[in-house]
Amino acid sequence: MAAITWLLLYLVASSAAAGAAGRGDGASQVYVVYMGSVPPRTSTSLLQESHLRLVGTVLKRGRRADSVVVRQYKHGFSGFAARLSKDEAAALRRRPGVVSVFADPVYQLHTTRSWDFLQQTAVKIDAAARGPRNKTAADDGSPSSPAADTIIGLLDSGIWPESPSFNDAGFGPVPSRWKGVCMTGDDFNSSNCNKKLIGARYYDMGDVRGPSQSGGGSPRDDVGHGTHTSSTAAGNAITGASYYGLAPGTAKGGSAASRVAMYRVCSETGCSGSAILAGFDDAVADGVDVISVSLGASPYFRPDFTSDPIAIGSFHAVAKGVTVVCSAGNSGPAAATVVNAAPWILTVAATTIDRDFESDVVLGGNYSAVKGGAINFSNLDKSPKYPLITGAAAKSSSVSDADSASHCEPGTLDSGKIQGKIVLCNHSEGDTSKPVKADELNSAGAVGCIFVNDVEWAVATTYLDFPVTEVTSAAAAAIHKYIASAASQPVATITPTGTVTEYKPAPVVAYFSSRGPSSQTGNVLKPDVAAPGVNILASWIPTTSLPAGQKQASQFKLVSGTSMACPHVAGAAATVKAWKPTWSPAAIRSAIMTTATQLNNNHTPTTTDSGSPATPYDHGAGQVHPTGALDPGLVYEAGEDDYLHFLCNYGYNASTIKLIAASLPGGFSCAANASTSLISDLNYPSIAVSGLGKAGSRTVTRAVTNVGAQEEATYTVAVSAPAGLDVNVTPRKLEFTKGVKRLAFQVSFSAGRNDDAAAKKGALSGSITWSDGKHMVRSPFVVTS
Structure with a gap:
């Protein structure tokens, strides 16, 4: 949705189209050939040789199989990615043993007070709704807790190993079951890993896109997203954290004692499907316990389960006992936009926490303040002395569209009318992004900007030095009234942002969080659960964009998206796994879902950003309750066989399903009455x-x-x-x-x-x-x- 493309400048919004891989020579492109589970008692070398023989059967004479195969999957599942022509791909689809062949897609990233808020809110709700409960064990954040033996793998944009969130002070030896590696790459070597960050791999996009599309030959994060999500899931507790003084406190991960393994499958241009599959394949073989995936396809690009890299990779990971947690997408509040909706995935929606970032508009005359919110480090005078004008009043004479001018669309305003003034601009879904508008106003000589915005008010956009705040239309009415009544030139000022804690109500389902029902799995309720995903403070990469007067980049950043909600649940899942090591992924998911909370900090039902009661299509079972999940009482178990019968009811035939799960007994068959309605069972x-x-x-x-x-x-x-x-x-x-x-x-x-x-x-x-x-x-x- 266009209104949120600004949301995560580096975390491309989930509504971006997921397209096929870039072509190499114009006649070929990269295709993924998925062949289901690794056949029993098959060695890795034999499997790789069989891949090469298979692709060789469709190549023209003179083309070598090892020259076109760019990746091979050999641990969690079987398959490969190869540069093929359309005809060659079609020929492979007809070969025995092939489940699917599909063009390599590009997925997008779905882009600390939050953990304290989760625990405090849940405890208060428990006391009000249940009475006292026995104290349960929890991850205390120390490297000596049981969580120190759990490993969270993240498929993301890489990691910044120098962040204090990944310091290994106090950690014991790496778990002996760990089989992963720390890959050497650009500005990254094996010494960048330690007893906290125990593994790092990368999958160079240039392997499949060509040199011009390289994603960087290193596990190092040059986007920021992977560093943020990994520190949210398992970062050390860092006292004195803030974003240039905002949101001060202790930043910590949900399972601070867990180890971290990064699988860089994304660059600033997106996330290659073939790399995503490689990340899953390696993570399972390496020995991770939980995989956190804060990325996905557009809701308008709906691949089938056998052509969706995340559905494929997560199926085989879960079959091997690894819990997979995925973001629901950032295409809300429209219905039926949830992605990553396969029933073996734990799918996470985003909610707010009890923290707000307030930047007010102070009007002249009686100095009344109109509440606003955004992140700016305004250096305007505290007194309202700056002329105030609306976008409509500043319309350029060469522009006929007064409505576009009232929205301050680029090229619609007369720079002479806005120089030295604060400009009041409407903002709606489908407009040019707010940062782009703000940059143009700043360049034209405006001293500040007020956006009237009813949809995105709960997400504080960062504007750094240019004084910008956002107000609702109800609040803007007071500003318009003042402008109309001012005897002379109306004046105002914008205050620098301040942090407000214990904000109510919270949680609220974020407007951008994708909603159910799933277009694929209408008889499976998605999303599953919700977690904090708005203005989350976590580690970030160094940046040159600093507020005035700052000489050193903040090591933390406030970011929003279901990308941020996902690692909250991954951290909770790792904690449950630490204390319940024999539990299956389904049992862990069940514990998290059935103990989720549905009340806010006003002890009233959780609402959406519009104020309406939140439904299961908005937040699933409710907001995650990390410690409550350690003692759920009952769990709903499900295993590989249950998911295979789900595929039967979904419409796959038994022969395809036998390829997907090679360990099935020979007599496996789908029920004669298989139908989508039976998915409800x-x-x-x-x-x-x-x-x-x-x-x-x-x-x-x-x-x-x-x-x-x-x-x-x-x-x-x-x-x-x-x-x-x-x-x-x-x-x-x-x-x-x-x-x-x-x-x-x-x-x-x-x-x-x-x-x-x-x-x-x-x-x-x-x-x-x-x-x-x-x-x-x-x-x-x-x-x-």
Whole structure:
């Protein structure tokens, strides 16, 4: 969406089109050939040789297979990337053993108070909603905690190893199971890794794009995104952190004791699909526990599961016991924009925290202040002495479009009318980005700018020295009234930004956070959970863009995006893995989802940025509760077999699925009645049912496993259902014993007897909650007609 392309200057917005790889000689381009799981008892060398033999069968005489293959996948799954013609790619699609062949796509990056806020809010909600709970173990951030043996791998833009977030003081030896490497590259060598940053790999984009498209031959981050996400997930606790004095405090990762491994799959131009697959393949072989992926396709480029590098790589990672956490995308608030929606992925939406960055407009006359927000280091006088003008009033005589002038679109204003003045500009979705407008106003001689913006108000844009703030249209009404009533020239000033903490309400679902339902998996509820993703303070790379008077670049930066939310959950997942090392990725996801919170710091239901109640399509099960996930009581288990039957119901045939999972028994088959409606029966911690209006009713099955300290436990169910929907759970009581740890139940949905019309209004949401008096195991549901 055009209004947020400014959001992360280096973190290209997720609405950018994901295109095919750049072509080499005009006749060929890079294709990915996906061949499913590595066949049992197949050596790496034999597998690589088979790849070369296969591609050799489609090449013209004189072309060598090893000259066209640019990457090979041989650990978590089988396949390769090769520079092929369209005809050669088509021929490979017809070869036995090939699942899919697709043009190498380019995905985009989805671009500390947040952890304190998560814990404080969750504790207060627990006390209000549940009463006291037994204290659970948590990652205390020390290198001696159990999390020191967990490894978080990140597929991102690289890492800045000199950041204090990755210092290894106090860390013990690297876990012996670690098989990764620290690759040497441009301005990066093996000494840049240590006992905290234990591995770093890179995949040069020049390998597949040609020299002109090289992404840099080094794991070193020249974008900033990977450094920010990795420090958010697992950075050391750094006291005295701030962004030039703003957001002061301690910056820390969610699992500060975990080790970090970086897989650089992105550059400033994007993230190659073939590199993403290589990152997954290596991360699984290296021995990571959690993979954090803050990137994805555009919601308008919807690859199938067998041609989506993230879906492919994450499937095989999860099959080998690695939890994969992905960002939901930055294309909200439009519906059906969520990406990374495969059911084996833990998909994360973005919310605000209780911190605001206030920069006010002080008006002349009675010196009244109008509240605004942005990040600027204004050096304007505190007294309102600067002439104030609207964009409409400053319209150039050569421009006929008064509306464009009121929005201060480039080229629409008379520079003579704005010199030395503060300019009031409207701003709407689809406009030129605010930083571009601000730069033009600054160049034309304006001394400041006020943007009227109702959509993006919760995300503080950084303007550095040029005094800019943003106000809502309601607040702007006071400014317009003052301008109209001023007896002489209206004047104003803009105050430098100040940090406001304990801001309410929080969390709020960020406007840019992509929303469900998934266009691919309507019967799997996505996103799964939400986490802080607005104005997150974390480590950054050195920059030359400094505020006036600053001689040294800040080691931290405030950045927004679901990219920032994703590593919060990755850190939480690593903490759960540290304390529950035998838990599967599905159990970890379940624990995070069923313990999520739905209340804000006003103890009222979480809302969206527009003020409407947040639904599961907005924030999934709710805001992550990191320590609560350590003691969920019950979990919804699912494994590779469950996901394969999901693929059956999705529409794949058994022969394709057998290639995807080579370890399947020979007798595997899809059910005769396989259909998309049966996807709702996947043993997921949430429930999504579509087409209720046609069927009239639908019953789904779930099973939960007791992981609580008490082997003998009785759980009873509570249902929260909207008007127009009857929801019945059978049985209403689950009794676990030493010999019975897993029990199934059914949930029936039907239109209310006297309110059929209500059931046809669209998405109806609610929840079912199992409780034993100590644990509350909540599962959201959404039912559509």
